[in-house]
Amino acid sequence: MQLFYNPNISASDSYRNTKEVTFDKEESRHIVKVLRMKEGDTFKITNGKGTFFNAEIISANPKGCLVKILSEENQSPLPYKLHLVVAPTKLNDRYEWFLEKATEIGVSEITPIICDHSERKVIKVERYEKILQSAMKQSLKAFLPVLNPAISFKEFIETKNDTDSLRFIAHCEETDKKSLKSLLLPKKNITILIGPEGDFSSEEIDLAIKNGFNPVALGESRLRTETAAVVACHSVAFVNEV
Known part of the structure; x- marks a missing residue:
């Protein structure tokens, strides 16, 4: 199945057999020039909000491909909400590899967090959004993960603390901590903090614990930041498998 992304479509009965949608220049060129699709060809579109749309090309214009929505169907959301703060x-x-793999596995929200030991403090939001969109389409998902602006560790702890979720901080210090897998529960909202290459500082770990985050380990090996984030993501998905 070929899946395309267009955030400007809303799920509504009134759109069936009547709604026409135009793709932007980049997506239009891909449809017409790269895939060589033409008038009458059909494919699926998602708005990233949980709906698939079956569409037919009306005008194969590489600068603005026009399609007609034929029908729509909803995809079931994840049975959990996973917020990765990495x-x-x-x-x-x-x-970018982490963003791609987490989207494929299943993640709801991602927040880049700037820590005491962070070597990179500026992110490419538009580039990251493209990575998420591409991974969503490749894995045939109808939900686009939310990408939040970068935020400092302290500000996140003070302002973004979801009290209705299980909260964990994965770190490498030799302190008393349990395995993440042993603490996970299915169908729960979950927030997991993953630090930079130099790990969280002791002060950051203490602050997180004081604010209700449980310290956890992701295994016996010392993992890179992006690997740790993917391991955490897969652990949550595994616990929620039927």
Whole structure:
């Protein structure tokens, strides 16, 4: 199945057989020039909000491909809400790899967090959004993860504390901590903090614990930031498998 992304479509009965949608220049060129699709060809579109739309090309214009919505169907959301709060990596491509894999596995929300030991403090929001969109389409998902602006560790702890979720901080210090997998429960909202290459500072760990975050380990090995984030993401997905 070929899946495309268009955030400007809303799920509504009134759109069936009547709604026409135009793609932007980049997506239009991909449809017409790269895939060589033409008038009458059909494919699926998602708005990233949980709906698939079956569409037919009316005008195969590489600068503005026009399609007609034929029908729509909803995809079931994840049985959990996973918020990954992950420090940007020194090498940007590693963070992009994490974004891609987490989207494929299943994540609801991602927040880049700037920590005491962070070497990268500026992120490429537009680039990251493209990575998420591409991964969503590749994995045939109808939900686009929310990407929040980068925020400092302290500000996140003070303002973004979801009291209705299970909250964890994964760190490498030799202190009393349990395995993440042993604490996870299915169908729960979950927030997991993952630090930078130099790990969280002792002060940050203490602050998180004082604010209700449980310290956890992700295994016996010392993992890179992006690997730790993907391991955490997969652990949550595994617990929620039927």
